[in-house]
Amino acid sequence: MSDFNQLKELEHTTYPTYEGHDLGLTYTPAGSMFKVWAPTAKQVHVAMYDNAGLYDQEGNVQDHSGGREFPMSRDERGVWSVELEGDWNKYYYMYRLEWADRTLHYAADPYATAVSANGQRTAIVDLAQTHPDGWKEDAGPxxxxxxxxxxxxxxxxxxxxxxxxxxxxxxxxxxxxxxxxxxxxxxxxxxxxxxxxxxxxxxxxxxxxxxxxxxxxxxxxxxxxxxxxxxxxxxxxxxxxxxxxxxxxxxxxxxxxxxxxxxxxxxxxxxxxxxxxxxxxxxxxxxxxxxxxxxxxxxxxxxxxxxxxxxxxxxxxxxxxxxxxxxxxxxxxxxxxxxxxxxxxxxxxxxxxxxxxxxxxxxxxxxxxxxxxxxxxxxxxxxxxxxxxxxxxxxxxxxxxxxxxxxxxxxxxxxxxxxxxxxxxxxxxxxxxxxxxxxxxxxxxxxxxxxxxxxxxxxxxxxxxxxxxxxxxxxxxxxxxxxxxxxxxxxxxxxxxxxxxxxxxxxxxxxxxxxxxxxxxxxxxxxxxxxxxxxxxxxxxxxxxxxxxxxxxxxxxxxxxxxxxxxxxxxxxxxxxxxxxxxxHSHPAFRMDHRELVEQHMEVLHSSGHVVAFALRHHANGDAWNHIVVIYNGSDTEQTILLPAESDRWHVVVDAHGAGNEIRYEVAGHRVTVSRWSMMVLYDQEEPAQPSFLTGQDQTNELAENGLEGSDEGTDQEIAGHYEEAALYRTIELIYERADRQYSGWNVWVWGTGCRDGHVELSELDDGRAVARIQVAPHVRRIGYIIRLNQWDAKDIEADRYIDVDLNRSVMQVLIHSGREEYLLLVNDNRAG
Known part of the structure; x- marks a missing residue:
């Protein structure tokens, strides 16, 4: 960085900063608060207008004078503010800023949430009045x-x-x-x-x-x-x-x-x-x-x-x-x-x-x-x-x-x-x-x-x-x-x-x-x-x-x-x-979200001659299909490809003439011919899909779809039976022990759980340890984890670590000592099924 830029950056680091979440306009029918961060301005007014201004032929408003102007006060963080009493809904405003050299100009609020046509003036809007019917219940997938x-x-x-x-x-x-x-x-x-x-x-x-x-x-x-x-x-x-x-x-x-x-x-x-x-x-x-x-x-x-x-x-x-x-x-x-x-x-x-x-x-x-x-x-x-x-x-x-x-x-x-x-x-x-x-x-x-x-x-x-x-x-x-x-x-x-x-x-x-x-x-x-x-x-x-x-x-x-x-x-x-x-959508084998799953389930079958083929093996990511083969033929001639030896009957669901989940035809043996400039997807066996993890709301929705919610027929036993598979989800209690007993900022990053991967908080226990509770899907046999400080400021152990899931326990407790690679499996009575 040049000396000039170093000086400029030093200058900018001396600017005061503000951490509040209320810059811009805070509107209520009883009054409106205006806040703008302008640390180098010598004076700031808010100018209020009852209209959007006079537009020229290009669609711009050149003159912002003539409004009712109210002086604003500056705090030590460089924020100018003023609160105006009364209902200012549907009015417009601008900031008038004055500088040390006595120049001044009008500016729209950089935090504006509503503006006039072509953004010429900031508008005051009661955002609650812009909600469509049912907006409070609106949510994306x-x-x-x-x-x-x-x-x-x-x-x-x-x-x-x-x-x-x-x-x-x-x-x-x-x-x-x-x-x-x-x-x-x-x-x-x-x-x-x-x-x-x-x-x-x-x-x-x-x-x-x-x-x-x-x-x-x-x-x-x-x-x-x-x-x-x-x-x-x-x-x-x-x-x-x-x-x-x-x-x-x-x-x-x-x-x-x-x-x-x-x-x-x-x-x-x-x-x-x-x-x-x-x-x-x-x-x-x-x-x-x-x-x-x-x-x-x-x-x-x-x-x-x-x-x-x-x-x-x-x-x-x-x-x-x-x-x-x-x-x-x-x-x-x-x-x-x-x-x-x-x-x-x-x-x-x-x-x-x-x-x-x-x-x-x-x-x-x-x-x-x-x-x-x-x-x-x-x-x-x-x-x-x-x-x-x-x-x-x-x-x-x-x-x-x-x-x-x-x-x-x-x-x-x-x-x-x-x-x-x-x-x-x-x-x-x-x-x-x-x-x-x-x-x-x-x-x-x-x-x-x-x-x-x-x-x-x-x-x-x-x-x-x-x-x-x-x-x-x-x-x-x-x-x-x-x-x-x-x-x-x-x-x-x-x-x-x-x-x-x-x-x-x-x-x-x-x-x-x-x-x-x-x-x-x-x-x-x-x-x-x-x-x-x-x-x-x-x-x-x-x-x-x-x-x-x-x-x-x-x-x-x-x-x-x-x-x-x-x-x-x-x-x-x-x-x-x-x-x-x-x-x-139907096959999670195509949607693996962690490296370990990909490395465990994906295998290259062919990679030459303008053809790529690979397999998604062993119910990848809990898929109902056992082995899936995907073939891309980019050549201008049809190609014959060897299929894995484990199966001698394959179901084709994608070829040059159609795609989907339905079987188009079957292939017997260990070879298949793929048309030029096309792809093919095949699978060998289908078994019931592993149950998906259901949130409370998902369970409510599924109960309603199956006629169980709010029904006399929906007894506790029937509902329990309906979710018998969902109950197979396991919990790993990862107990973490540090010699210094300092757990502030430490957390766990997990993957391969089949449920919610990523950040898991540690909760401190009375005995000088901390615990993270990790939910694991029924089909998962192994999870990966890293104990880290904050957002990767440090790691307890540099290498990735893994826990093998005990399939005989619904709750599995493991003890991790700081600085040691191995873990201890603790004995408890939480046996599954």
Whole structure:
């Protein structure tokens, strides 16, 4: 670090900090409290307005004078505050800040939770009045393990702007491109296929990952529908929904209520909501949410004192500074609590320093919700002076996941060019594919739950267009050359799209024989049958094309909108995706979340000649199927593969022509032939699945489903019998003894339990020992553990340790002495069954 930067960092570390959770507005009908952290300001007033201000032709308010201004008081932590009596609901406010050189300006509240159109003024809203009916009871799906998730990345506008979204009896034109499009059910195309929300439910995905829905700068809320488009990676107000997705951007309450309705609607369908967050940069510095309040503090600078550009768009947020880190954590907590968001995907997570990501993960999981999904892009958009970048590998054992671009490239090749991968024609990719199949545990992860597997996302060519590019079919399909969202030849995008045909070489009557179709199914089939968290781009199941536009963030709807008419046209492709997703849902062998399970149950069968085959053995992860074999054939000829010798009869559930849980046909013997550019999944024997761990609420739900709850027939004996298997869950009491009797900060990290892995607290006992109680599923024979200080500040023993489960005991007590590798099994009378 240069002397200049050292001085700047020293200056920033002298700023006072504030740890309270009440920055911004605290509203009640009796009065409103305003707090803003502005340690370098000489005076701050809050200016109150009864309207949103006078807008110019560009949709901005240039003059914020004329409000009723109230002086604020500064405390020793740099926080200015004032409490105004009375009900200020539906008013607007700004902060007027004055500096040592007597300059002054008006700024919106960086903690704003409601704003006027285009975010020009902060709005005062009674958030309780924005709750939809039943909001208190709203909750997203619960994940036992992160690898249970199947993520579907979707842009709010793309979801409903296709012409076939609005073809039913209801006129949905007012909802198209809006949050409210997600609240309609029962929508069908002319052939009777479900579209919209019902399509997502039918597909079977567990979570919708929404591209940024927080207020962004680059779309004018007043623009005519369809005239402006953006993905939303230009943040302005981090804690406010985007106005252009609202039915009325001029009403600050509407966008809040409508986003909550979107979340509630997806939750009602059993689908979680993941929010794409962009804390690595802001659209503007001077007009952004931070610099007008604390100049210079929120942004990194290079050795010359200039704004660093690790984001590639002109600035990067200094997440490592205490009040920036606090802002990010406060913002995430707000979205999770106020909007019931189920997870967060971080844009350019590489630029968020690793200690910040680790802290926010731990705090959100422990204080808000233990199964929040947290993942992001482990790369940057340019050079950054931050030494603790969150790149691949930094996430090991820290509870969050990162995108696996190693596996992505191994499957498809490069992102925008003609280079190929395993599924698109390249040879010698088998070793890289296997690293991805194994959840990257032999690459950059400690556990498979730390990798998000994917082949395409909103960035770069989507899957269909990438395969056409590799096959040199762009010209035949009539794709234009794109520049800044428009065809280079001067045609309008609408004309260029109308004159192109992405499916020119497809015979719809023999769809699953087509090379491009097969390669696309193979690519995402690999994602959906690998260890880790699978992620697919919206529309892949409909052979979505963006007409060769690799960066469509500024293109019009005709390029980006999902074409719902493709569901009827390419129904076998949708059915194939649906079958693969159902297979993954039904079989925990594909969803192992710990390294030990993967290493214990996975075996490579074949890895050469453009073919990868592996087995999931011995009821992996409690699966009902004994041995499962998965084969990927990326070659242009059919391949015959040897099957494991333990069985001589195999049931095929996935091949080139269909996918799912149902048996398609049987194979006798030890060889099977796999069609070119396709995959196959087989199993040998099926036994009753191991019982899943049931929470109290799960038991209540299952009792109701079986007619036992609240019924005279539901006697205690019947209920006990109904849960006889669930009672086989065991408890390990891990008793920890330290010579110094100091247990503060010490805890246990466990894995392989089949229940809830991860952090387990120690409770101190009277005899100078501490105990952790660990629940273990019936099928588990061995668990792993580490005794650690805080969040990996130290380990009692550096190596991983294991406990063999005593199957004859319902409660098993083991004594661990600090510094000793072995454990002692204590005798008790808690014998099982």
């Amino acid at each position: 619960t994940l036992v393990r992160a690898t249970d998730a199947i993520i579907y990345e979707l842009h709010v506008r793309d979801f409903s702007m296709g012409t076939h979204f609005n073809t039913g009896e209801k006129d949905l034109s007012a909802a198209q491109g809006r949050f409210t499009a997600f609240t309609y059910t029962g929508l069908k195309d002319t052939a009777g296929n479900s579209i919209g929300l019902d399509h997502l439910l039918e597909l079977g995905i567990t979570h919708v990952h929404l591209l940024p829905v927080a207020d962004f700068h680059t779309v004018n809320d007043f623009a005519e529908q369809g005239k402006e488009y953006n993905w939303g990676y230009d943040p302005q107000h981090y804690n406010v929904p985007e106005g252009s997705y609202s039915s009325n951007p001029a009403d600050p309450e509407a966008r809040i209520r409508e986003l909550k309705l979107l979340v509630q609607s997806l939750h009602t369908a059993g689908i979680g909501v993941i929010m794409d967050v962009v804390y690595n940069h802001t659209f503007s510095v001077e007009k952004g949410p931070f610099d007008p309040v604390v100049p210079g503090y929120y942004y990194r600078t290079d050795e010359h004192g200039q704004l660093s550009n690790g984001s590639g768009v002109g600035n990067e947020v200094a997440s490592e500074r205490p009040m920036v880190r606090k802002y990010i954590k406060d913002s995430l907590r707000y979205w999770a609590e106020e909007y019931h968001i189920d997870g967060f995907r971080f844009d350019l997570m590489g630029l968020i320093d690793t200690p910040t990501v680790e802290q926010l993960t731990q705090e959100l999981r422990s204080e808000v919700r233990p199964d929040l999904l947290i993942y992001g892009e482990p790369w940057t958009g340019g050079e950054s002076p931050q030494p603790l970048l969150t790149l691949k590998g930094t996430q090991r054992d820290k509870g969050f996941a990162v995108f696996n671009d190693n596996y992505r490239s191994a499957i498809k090749g490069d992102s925008d060019g003609t280079a190929s991968g395993f599924a698109t024609g390249a040879w010698d990719q088998e070793e890289l594919v296997l690293k991805g199949v194994f959840g990257a545990i032999h690459d950059f992860t400690a556990q498979p739950s730390e990798t998000v597997n994917y082949v395409t996302a909103h960035d770069n060519l989507n899957l269909w267009d990438k395969i056409l590019t590799v096959r040199h079919l762009r010209e035949r399909c009539g794709f234009p050359q794109w520049e800044q969202g428009q065809p280079q030849d001067g045609r309008a995008a609408e004309q260029a799209v109308a004159e192109a045909d992405p499916y020119r070489e497809v015979n719809e009557h023999d769809l699953l024989e087509n090379e491009t179709v097969r390669k696309s199914l193979l690519a995402n089939g690999m994602v959906l049958t690998s260890q880790g968290i699978p992620f697919i781009h919206a529309g892949d199941e409909l052979l979505r094309s963006k007409y060769g536009n690799h960066n469509s963030y500024r293109s019009v709807d005709v390029v980006n909108a999902i074409r719902w008419e493709n569901k009827a046209r390419f129904r076998p492709v949708f059915d194939y995706y649906q079958g693969l997703i159902a297979l993954r």
